[in-house]
Amino acid sequence: MTGGTGFLGKVYMEKLLYSCPKLDKLYLLIREKKGVSADKRIADLFENPLFKRLKSSNPDFMKKVVLVPGDLGLPNLGISPSDEQTLIDKVSVVYHAGATVRFYEPLPVSININFDGTRKMLELSQRMKNIEAFVYVSTAFAQANAKVLVETAYPSPAKVEDVYKFIEEHGHDKHAVKKFIGSHFGTYAFAKALSEAYIAKNHGKVPAVIIRPSAVTATKDGPVKGWLDNWFGASGILYYINEGVIRVLHGHGNHTVDFIPVDYVSNLCIISALRAKESNEVQVYNSTSTSDNPVNWDTIFNTMKEEKTLSGKNKFPYLSMTYVDSKLALQLGTFFLQITPAVLADLWLKIKGKDPKYLKVVTQALTIRNAYDYFTTNNFILRSDRTRELHSSLSPEDREEFPCDPTQIRWPEYLKDNMNGIYKYLKAPKIL
Template sequence: MPEESQVRAFYAGKNIFITGGTGFVGICLVDKILRCIPEIGKVYLLMRPKKNKEISDRLQELTKNSIFEKLLEITSPDIFKKLVPVAGDVGEENLGLSAQDRQILIDNVNVVIHSAATLDFGETLRKTVEINLLGTRRVMDLCKEIKNLKVMVQVSSAYVNSYLKEVHEKVYEAPEDVNNVLSLVDTLNDESLQQVETKLLGSHPNNYTFTKHLAEHEVVKYSDSFPCTIVRPTMIVASWKEPVPGWTCSKVGPQGFIMGAAKGVVRRLPVVKENVADYIPVDVVVNELLVAGYNAAKTTSGLTVFHCSSSTQKPFTWGAVEEQVNAFLHEYPSKGAVWYPHLKLVSSLWLFKLSAIFIHFIPAILLDMVLRLTGGRPILFRLHKNVWSSLGRLRKFIFNQWRFYNTNTMELAATLNETDSKLFYIDIGEIDASSKRPEGTGVPTARRSGTLPGYPRRNKTQSVLRGAADKSAAQAESSYLSNIEHRAVREYFVKKGKTPKEIFEDMVSVLQESVLSYTMVKKWARLFQQGRESCEDDSRPGRPVTVVTEEIVRKIEKLVLADRRIKLWQIAEEL
């Protein structure tokens, strides 16, 4: 008989107060609690009222998120009655709580998980101090008043110590005296504050890491009064296993690029192939928050620090998975793609910007023109412009590598019984970079609502996109071959005795992104091995496959001029 879950038993009947519950990590945390700890008491969610939308409306909107689909397969919507919205804002005095709501929290809460923060690297120092630093101080002040607090969990970031190349699980010396920082923010205007900002930050790359580092020291101040634990995730990416593999609602970081690549609008990624990129799936982060809280609550006070990281346990490099990522993009493209997906890695910001002009901006202008003509909303040029403007702020994180040691996390994982190891997994040792499916790889895949449902294989629309991409590539690259010429090359290699993998690698090395997918190489290699001689497509019933000709271009132009709201699929049908 399996052992009882000790983590689940600890949280059973307890009331939790969560800040940042509507964010990426927060909503995954709420789902995990309701799905795996149904015996939980109340889950109080700090929510900001928005214009023309009360917090009750925001909660109702939250419960309709696709992340809860798995939850609703095993329980009824009544489970959401455990969620209690509380009007407030970490950026306001006393968390913006009413006296009544504050007292309810003081009287009833047992566990506090503080996840709210501004993650914008370009945000002003004043704003980041208000939310990240003072917001944490306000949460700690509330914790001090809570009558039956068992543990406080602070969601920090491994990059609060990004000025170091090797980082251990401890709180490092504060980068600046917190009272000096608060005094400057209180007394200086925005212009003057910006002038002293660089000197104040010192070796910190931005206001986010600076204020989150100071926030850790706010937690330290209270750790003698009640148990506290700090969990430092690295770059949080889409889920590994739960609620479904590859789930995300965030466009931040590599998953944003992957989403863009799946839609065919992002075709270059600025990374150093050999550098270790520290990514951690969001479901592992959520599990560690709950496990760290359970562990810290065994004592009456004190502080523990955990790195939720991969760089020293399961190192990831883009160079090792470049071919694999493109295979996934080809086999499981987004249904909303506007261009055939392919992602190429470039090793410098200069090369990325140069290639982006031709590979991103020019096609974006053309596709936006088509969107305007068909009644759509042009967004691609603006998207690439936003990426371009953010590169300066992200340079340090794109082209550097760190070693975040996770010894405490590994030791914590070893203390879990078999049931908890499966239910609240925090050991990423089983991630397999050679997996044939994206979910097992640790590659930051991205499955947004409706984006990659069931990982569909190429469809008719993808064939149309492939034709458009082939036409563009033929004009741009002299090395481009037609489909028939591709097949003739494969037939030659088959007769030379090469395997499909060897054929694909040789063709990629010469033709680069104009080569077709590995699956198509395997298909035609098998046909030639079986004795096929012709490189032509077999005849088949129905409308013949179209090719791009001047006649078709004129026909498309005529269709668009006749109905400027015509959709791309309708154009494809007409052709």
């Protein structure tokens, strides 16, 4: 597996080791990072509270985890010849979630890691003697023009050779890159779309699965309810809305937003590998919620407001939300409803002899809000018919052990758990 140190990867690894006792070995591709060795990184990883139940049920679980030093961005994945041969001889399922998840990574970097890394992983899988499944974790937002996303492969956004040629000539020109990737919301989504199409066309005899999660949020059921470990995805914007810092959104309150619990994505990855051999075509599953169990921005905000009113802990008083249609209205609303109050509050602090802080906080929040503009202004319908069908085909015991049907999410309860997890497991920005 790749991406084991990431948010989804941790949950996937824990679930696999906890709920699949017949697993022989888990080979984890891991790179050294900022002078920290692979051994140290994995030791620190398993100190996470996420692994508490695994340690309790199987204290020797580490004997099943084999570290494979490597790097998706290097030739041959940075894997030694001996490790490569071990993988070729032993591995039957490849789970590839390793990526750089920054939306607007420079195009050469995103293509090198997110596309070339995927291509090299697929080529390695094709040399594995016992390969049964290649599971690729993409994103539900890879297909920029698909406002109704179905569970099938889509055409490539560009020819691979044209992408390489463009990078050679214009790869570091931000304006040229923006034009080249078109309506994709960033280089991340573009590289994912390119990878999806490449896998669909080139997987050959390797049974291939593409998993498309939407905005991945905290665990719903376990092993730790409400657990998460980073500010990527929706955590930042939810936090600042909850604090009353973000008060103006570009979009509509009735626009649906597609959140999916991280354990639902992990469970789908596991059970989809089981069925990979049933078709010669690449199998696509959307891990999404808008089609079958939608939630909109109004519901999210009202749930937060109700909780804040009950607790009386809103640090920015008078929690409110205004939705606007245009960029001009967004600028005016932001100036009058967010920046002006922050400037006045800072002026009051200065009069009292204290350091100003409110404008800085609002500026930080606006950066996050603006980065999320693509998701607040679009109304997505991301279908998950095949995912629900796959889950319903399991035995009752496995359906309970590996939940991934989005209709089972009770949003008011889950949104509270998700927000509690943000405050409990993430180091909050210094807001006051």
